[in-house]
Amino acid sequence: MRKPVRIGVGGPVGSGKTALVDRRCRALLGQYELAVVTNDNYTKEDAEFLIRQGVLPRERIVGVETGGCPHTAIREDVSMSVAAVEGLVEACPRLDIVFVERFGFEQLFVEVDVRVAGERRLVDRLQLAPSDGSLDRLGLWDGYAYYGSLYAYSPRLDAALAAALAELIEARDGAYGGAGQPAPNFAIARMLAHTTWEIREILFSAWDLLRRGLVGKPARQLRKP
Numbered sequence: 001m002r003k004p005v006r007i008g009v010g011g012p013v014g015s016g017k018t019a020l021v022d023r024r025c026r027a028l029l030g031q032y033e034l035a036v037v038t039n040d041n042y043t044k045e046d047a048e049f050l051i052r053q054g055v056l057p058r059e060r061i062v063g064v065e066t067g068g069c070p071h072t073a074i075r076e077d078v079s080m081s082v083a084a085v086e087g088l089v090e091a092c093p094r095l096d097i098v099f100v101e102r103f104g105f106e107q108l109f110v111e112v113d114v115r116v117a118g119e120r121r122l123v124d125r126l127q128l129a130p131s132d133g134s135l136d137r138l139g140l141w142d143g144y145a146y147y148g149s150l151y152a153y154s155p156r157l158d159a160a161l162a163a164a165l166a167e168l169i170e171a172r173d174g175a176y177g178g179a180g181q182p183a184p185n186f187a188i189a190r191m192l193a194h195t196t197w198e199i200r201e202i203l204f205s206a207w208d209l210l211r212r213g214l215v216g217k218p219a220r221q222l223r224k225p
């Protein structure tokens, strides 16, 4: 049997997953045979919303009720979604694409392993979770939706430069962050902001400060505007 492409759409509650699926379906309709699996915890609200839009025929939209609160839904095994996709494929063998909406994440876990010439210099583990444990709004961490980090290593990176980096990050309006020196010659900066643009601006100014301190040169804009 022909297998359709499965496209997963993830993200925190209310971040626009269903709206994105709706728009994608409108854009791809006519070129591809489409179907959607929504992942609703208590109700089939999302599936009903999509059916009301009238973009896809009813039989192409399946709402999976995972039960429980979003937190358990996130940890749920994916067997229900997989079964829903299989059911759709059986019912419509000509499908090209199946969008699968699922709940976002309850926490962000980042692990960075820094090696220099094959030698491990630093392992940084970060775990971020919403402060009140709920996932009912956009912006997971006290309203901030974006996370950025910068890792710097140089034999010339001293405590004074790490302190200057911390000062620069902490002084930034509209974002929340800091920097520190977890090991000699290392600096780590972390930040939360409301837009990717802000993250990029902060990272650029941090990089600029480090380059001036370490090699006496300003940072260069690498991206084309």
Ligand SMILES: Nc1nc2c(ncn2[C@@H]2O[C@H](COP(=O)(O)OP(=O)(O)OP(=O)(O)O)[C@@H](O)[C@H]2O)c(=O)[nH]1
Binding pocket: 011, 012, 013, 014, 015, 016, 017, 018, 019, 020, 046, 103
């Ligand atoms: N202004 C604006 N509103 C949006 C956008 N995307 C979604 N929304 C609105 O945000 C609300 C939530 O969007 P949904 O698409 O239902 O979000 P979701 O991620 O599917 O939510 P859950 O399935 O409950 O996790 C709805 O009222 C949408 O109309 C957008 O790009 N701009």
Ligand SMILES: [Mg+2]
Binding pocket: 017, 018, 019, 046, 101
């Ligand atoms: Mg949804």
